[in-house]
Amino acid sequence: MGMMIARMLPVAFALALVAAAPLGITAACAQENPLQNPPPRPGVVPPSDKDDNPVAPAPAPLRTPAATLDRLFERLTAAKTPEEAKGIANLIQRRWARSGSDTADLLMTRAQSAMKDKQLELAIELLDRVISLEPNWAEGWNQRANALFLAGDPIRSMIDIGEALKREPRHYGAMMGLGTILRQQGDDKRAMVAYRRALEVYPQMEAVKSAVESLKSEVDGRDA
Numbered sequence: 001m002g003m004m005i006a007r008m009l010p011v012a013f014a015l016a017l018v019a020a021a022p023l024g025i026t027a028a029c030a031q032e033n034p035l036q037n038p039p040p041r042p043g044v045v046p047p048s049d050k051d052d053n054p055v056a057p058a059p060a061p062l063r064t065p066a067a068t069l070d071r072l073f074e075r076l077t078a079a080k081t082p083e084e085a086k087g088i089a090n091l092i093q094r095r096w097a098r099s100g101s102d103t104a105d106l107l108m109t110r111a112q113s114a115m116k117d118k119q120l121e122l123a124i125e126l127l128d129r130v131i132s133l134e135p136n137w138a139e140g141w142n143q144r145a146n147a148l149f150l151a152g153d154p155i156r157s158m159i160d161i162g163e164a165l166k167r168e169p170r171h172y173g174a175m176m177g178l179g180t181i182l183r184q185q186g187d188d189k190r191a192m193v194a195y196r197r198a199l200e201v202y203p204q205m206e207a208v209k210s211a212v213e214s215l216k217s218e219v220d221g222r223d224a
Helices: 002-020 065-078 082-096 102-116 120-133 138-150 154-167 172-184 188-201 206-223
Strands: none
Touching: 065 082, 065 188, 102 120, 102 138, 120 138, 138 154, 138 172, 154 172, 172 188, 172 206, 188 206
């Protein structure tokens, strides 16, 4: 019984994050930007709300990296063809691939090369260092989840998927990975939850659409 509970905990953790993850603009971006509305300095009278120059153009909103990423996700959801969506997804993945640390980025590149060469122990070791350097980088957790899955450790892989989704709730790659693991373990119902959540973010993702179609009759029929 203890072993069964231990195996189910990462599944429940990751699926809870998938189910609760908000789509669209993140909470941090939804808040008022303090750079656009700084507090008045001591001794300085703040300007009146009345517009003394009605013809003056309104200042352009700041284009922060988070705001740009939000816009890309909006375009991804609205894309009409797989080709259009793939181009937008590539732009999203380029942004995900940047940690902000040259050292972490270099270690990530080496880890990905190690995975391609099937040097999985080395890849995991490098990704351990990436996560130590940049613990809030979702892609670090996602890539270690990939390495752990390839190394035959699906439980730890699901734990890392949960950590990736906690940092980037819209990570459709992590959702797809979770669905793949659950499907391989015979848990088709939970796999469908993860796959359908991925499609809410990336509706034109062909691999996930195919997986949903292949599971739909069995899972939906079982629920009926």
